Amino acid sequence: MAGTDTNTTAIEWAMTELIRNKGAMNKLREELNAELSSPLERKLPLDESVVSRLPYLNAIVKETLRLHPSGPLMLPHRASETCEVMNFTVPKGAKILVNVWAISRDPTVWEDDPTSFKPERFIGSKVDFRGHDFEFLPFGAGRRMCPGVPLATRQISLILAAFVRNFDWCLPDGKDPAELDMSEKFGFTLQKEQPLLLVPNRYSL
Numbered sequence: 001m002a003g004t005d006t007n008t009t010a011i012e013w014a015m016t017e018l019i020r021n022k023g024a025m026n027k028l029r030e031e032l033n034a035e036l037s038s039p040l041e042r043k044l045p046l047d048e049s050v051v052s053r054l055p056y057l058n059a060i061v062k063e064t065l066r067l068h069p070s071g072p073l074m075l076p077h078r079a080s081e082t083c084e085v086m087n088f089t090v091p092k093g094a095k096i097l098v099n100v101w102a103i104s105r106d107p108t109v110w111e112d113d114p115t116s117f118k119p120e121r122f123i124g125s126k127v128d129f130r131g132h133d134f135e136f137l138p139f140g141a142g143r144r145m146c147p148g149v150p151l152a153t154r155q156i157s158l159i160l161a162a163f164v165r166n167f168d169w170c171l172p173d174g175k176d177p178a179e180l181d182m183s184e185k186f187g188f189t190l191q192k193e194q195p196l197l198l199v200p201n202r203y204s205l
């Protein structure tokens with residue numbers, strides 16, 4: 001998959017959700033202001049060492065990848081042997097696609113309003129995208145899992161933090177965020193059908 005479309009798609013969906021969910025945007029801004037409060041930190045550009053101190057930002061990245069996994073069907077796998085999975089026979093050589101998109105919204109696993117953007121569900125939760133929690137597999141699992149996880153999560157987090165720390169964002173022409181088109185374009189990566197267009201206004205404390 002590699003990391004250009006995947007990362008930019010994730011950032012676009014995260015900003016879309018933050019514009020629609022003002023409470024989450026404000027909470028992230030509060031976390032950034034509180035954590036990066038020293039006069040020196042306010043002046044310096046963000047670096048990756050801050051990411052581990054920003055739990056709400058981490059939760060936003062996870063919640064974005066839950067609702068909008070950049071690789072909705074992972075990459076195709078092939079069964080090396082015939083095997084049984086939950087009473088289904090998977091014949092040797094079958095091509096396997098894992099529907100990560102559907103698993104991430106499954107109401108039997110994600111009980112609290114699974115189609116809503118709620119980063120709070122990951123606060124205090126041990127569910128992570130390291131491939132051990134099968135209800136949440138935006139980067140796959142096992143030997144062919146995405147090797148770009150550390151780079152992807154740092155890049156996405158840092159870019160989002162810089163966007164929200166330095167700018168107030170709104171939609172052009174006073175458009176109401178509730179009316180944003182959330183249609184998805186299914187493909188190799190899960191892009192927004194209508195690209196997100198936002199207007200930045202400089203913000204400083």
Ligand code: HEM
Pocket residue numbers: 001002003004006007010065069070071074075076137138139140141142143144145146147148149151152
């Ligand atoms: C939001 C960001 C990203 C997401 C959601 C993502 C997701 C995925 C997924 C689902 C797979 C298939 C895993 C499987 O089939 O088990 C994959 C494979 C892969 N990804 Fe990523 N990826 C992202 C970013 C990156 C980045 C930044 C890089 C590298 C710089 C990268 C490099 C790769 C490579 C090389 C593979 C193939 C691994 C293999 O087949 O052994 N990805 N990725």
